[in-house]
Amino acid sequence: MTAGRTLLAAALSAAALFGQPREVGPAAGALIIVGGGRLGAEIVREFVERAGGPDQPVVVIPTAGTRDEFPPDWTKNHFLSKAGFRNVTLLNTRDRAVADSESFVEPLRTARGVWFDGGRHWRLADSYLHTRTHRELNALLARGGVIGGSSAGATIQGSYMVRGAREGNHIMMAPGYEEGLAFLRGVAIDQHLLTRKRENDMVAVVEAHPELLGLGIDESTAVVVEGDRFHVVGNSKVAIYEKGRPYYFLAAGERFDLRARRRVAP
Secondary structure, rough: HHHHHHHHHHHHHHHHHHHHOOOOOOOOOOOEEEEEOOOOHHHHHHHHHHHHHOOEEEEOOOOOOOOOOOOHHHHHHHHHHHHOOOOOOHHHHHHHHHHHHHHHHHHHOOEEEEEEEEOHHHHHHHHHHOHHHHHHHEEEEEEEEEEEEHHHHHHOOOOOOOOOOOOOOEEEEOOOEEOOOOOOOEEEEEOOOOOOOOOOHHHHHHHHHHOOOEEEEEOOOEEEEOOOEEEEEEEEEEEEEEEOOOOOEOHHHHHHHHEEEEOEOO
């Protein structure tokens, strides 16, 4: 690659990570982004409906956690199975070569939904960022599927990844661990917001990266994204952060335009 192309590629990557894009949410499909804690029935229902019902195949990715091995019947106790899904596949690897293989991604090609469990989201970035798995996740959205996740599985869905440091999740901006899977572009997502008293932590991020929109999601609460809009479901609140503006909260039932960055009528 020439020096000019290298510089262009770097500029485009930086724009995707920090810039304000024309389209923020997925052009097709949906995202269910949960701030951790208990998954209420209303959140589970949103995922089931957008996956096309319990007869559809879905995939769970628990890689953010610490386990490397799972018993054959592990999925039977997962909330997806308890929600009625009859075809749940577990995908997990720490090896980027495996994540980039045809055999590993095969279940994603027929899945209608994917769920990212919680843990530490740097593990998800280490395993899947810019691999064939990442491409197949985008393809799932493009054909109208749904991607959901809670806690670490929420933060990884933004383009800018807060709390990504291996040293600890108290570090909001960690060089080398700032890039998420970018299902939401130009957005940083925090979780456990009010429960862990994190409501002021995102302020420094949007001050340092003024083109970013910050979302802070409390436990047992989710944003359901379709296109460039989302609505809030669950028991608590979602905070909106922009440089130079006081953050403010949305409650269940409220709607937000991610591109216009404003509340919208139901």
